[in-house]
Amino acid sequence: MKALVLKSYGRAGRIELTDIPRPLIKADELLVQVHAAGLNPSDNMMRNGEFRPIIKMRLPATMGSDLAGVVVEVGSRVRRFKVGDAVYASTFDLGMGSLAEFAAVPEHAAALKPANLDFVQAASIPMVGLTSWQAFHERAQLKPGQKVFIQAGSGGIGTFAIQLAKQLGARVGTTTSTANVELVRSLGADEVVDYKKQEFEETLQGYDAVLGTIKGDGLEKAMRIVNPKSMVMSLVGPPDAAMARARGMNFLMKFVFGLLSRKIIGLANKHEARYSFLFVRPDGGQLARIGELLETARIRPVIDKVFPFAQAKEGLAYLEQGRAKGKVVVQIVRT
Template sequence: MKALTFQRYGKSPGIGFTDLPLPTLKDDELLVQVHAASVNPVDNMILSGIFKPVLHFRLPATLGSDLAGVVTKVGSRVTRFKPGDAVFANIFDRGTGAIAEFAVVPESLAASKPVNLDFVQVASIPLVGLTAWQALKERANLQAGHKVFIPAGAGGVGTFAIQLAKHLGATVGTTTSTGNVQFVGRLGADEIVDYKKQAFESVLRGYDVVLGTVRGDAVEKSVDILKPGGRIVSLVGPLDAAFARARGLNFILTFVFGLMSRKIMRLAKKRGVSYSFLFARPDGAQLAEIARLLEANHIQPVIDKVFPFERAKDALAYLAQGHAKGKVVIRM
């Protein structure tokens, strides 16, 4: 089978197509013929080597983690799926990739494809959906009547998270460029800050939750918009000691991550709020719940651009420019 792989970490990762043998299934796994896969910012971050101490790949490794496709074979202990079933999944942190003609998916990570969406639409969902779900519902316990700040509202995570937060009954604040103000408003954002004209920290107040989606000092600045007792859940860092402990990392990495997050922890404590870093985990049961929201049209996929499989490398380069409105998808 053909797969998009990288050879090494760094500025010249050697991205290209490689012919690989069909993977061997374990008893609890599915072999899925991939019809579409989407790319996420973390894919480019992996290439840089920033997560090398945390994520373990055997190089050359197949890129991508989001996929939608059709089951072609199942392991002996699989009970929920059979060949011919249409599924979608995220296989992040499994050491394997999704931008390939076939992918191996543990049964516990797969969910049935929503019937009202095509493969390209469905492939755009898994990682952003799981990230928003785990950040807002699990980590932040977002409730009806809460106020949540979701910066970069026109991005991949932002477009999904705004819709999920509104479904949960929250008031949503966001930032975006001038040209996307109306777009994020249609998604459901209530307080919209044009970052080209205003600084969000000088406009927004009284928030219960911040979803950290923008690199730089935006997470630190967001401390000032929270109520006492508020929560910051960051997807972009800094990594913290709790994250290191949860992943069973060694003492040295735990100490280093603690140092990395020392400033934001100090600012959060001073304000009476909490900070944590989130690495979303694959979860088929949560994807099934997300599928029900998609089928009921409570949340709709937002896709910026679709690339053919032979231009998969271009999809990563396009995403790296940072201007995508919604998700970037690869059609097989």
């Protein structure tokens, strides 16, 4: 089968569309014919080697984590799915890539594809959906009437997170460029700061949660807009000791991550806030609940561009430019 394979780390890391054997599934796995695969910034971070201290990946490795497709084989212990089911899933951190014609997917990571979405739309959801769900439900425990600040509202995470926060009854503040102000407003953002014209930390105040999605000093600036007892979450770091403990890392890694996060945790403490590094995990049960919101159109996919499988590398390069409005998806099977 064809797969997009990472052969060496680095910004100029070797990525090739090549032939590899079809996966052999275990008893608790599904073999899925992948119709579409969503791209995420984590894919380029993985290529660059930024996750090497956290995720142990043996090269060569198939890239990608988000997928939507059709089950063509089930393991002997699989009970929730059958051959012919249309599913979507994230395989992030499971050592199984999605940018391939076929992918092995653990049963616990998969959910039935929302019936009203096509495969391209469904493939755009898993990473951004699970990240937003785990941030707002588990970490921040967001309640109706609270205020959440979401960086980069027009990006892949932002366009989903704004909608989910609104479904939870929160008020949403975000940043975006002039061209995307109307987009984020249409998704439900209440306070929109055009970063080309204003500094958000001089405009916003009284926030109960922050979701940091981009590198730079934005997280430190966000400390100026939060209430006491707020939760400040980051998807891009620095990683903290709590994450190292949750992943069962050794003492040295806990110590290193503690040092890396000491400054931001100290700043959070100064503002009586809590800092948390969020490392998303696959969860088919959560995807099923997200699917209910999608099927009732309370949340809609936002897709910027679709690349054919032969141009998957170009899709990753386009995503890395940081200008996508919503998600970038690779279509593997044309339907």
